[in-house]
Amino acid sequence: MRERPPPVPDRDSAEWWERLARREFAVQRCDSCDTPRFPPRAFCPACHREGARWEAVEPVGTVESWIVNHQAFTPGGTPGGAEPYVVVMVRLAAVPRCLVHGNWRGDREPRGGQAVRGVYTPLSDGLMLLDWRPAAR
Template sequence: MLTPVIDPDGAPFWQYAAQGELRIQACADCGELRFPPRPCCPHCQSFGTTWRKVGGRGRVWSYVVAHPPLLPDYAEQAPYNVVVVELADAPRIRLVGNLVSRPGAPLNSLSPDRVRIGARVQVVFSDDGLPQWVLERP
């Protein structure tokens, strides 16, 4: 399985995720949320940073179902979905992940015909701290 490339700006995101928390980088001066994490606020140019806990609810904004040929690490799980989720309490923030049947389930655990744009989802975390998504109404 591929692991995320963790840079100094994004490291806190992954540390919180490993603890089962979804936190988004925020400007310490103007309060604007930003994702992906970066050193400077695009709104006020401050370098001050905090990490704000968010509720983890959202809606599927877009998705794709991956079919072979794929990277070898994922070929056995195809077809599987990749979703873009717009957070309910931070609508300008969109996260990429997978919609699964339960926390820690394989990427192909949810039938592709169950994925819909606009579906309400909730964040869950795999055993290795990777944010995933489950349907609010399975």
């Protein structure tokens, strides 16, 4: 199997990747209007100003939607190399306006509104991904 290229941190996401590698999930919060934002970016979507601080939040939420992907979109495929795979979009409990995508690590297909918890998945290059699994009841 071919080696999958790692995610490439950029100016706006570098600190997020560093925090994730330490198993800390964080979102940005605008310095001007206090609006939380994810994914990380330079300007606030609400007030359009620069400046943000990082805020650690629990990686928990609910499944907003999901798809079954039958094709690898990067060389080497998905972590673990299995196709098809499920990708979920999760609405964060701590920041309901923020949606986070990730691979599904549940035994069954997810359901809309299902409670989920983040799972840290290390990559061989020292980076970490955040995947999702059903929350324990």
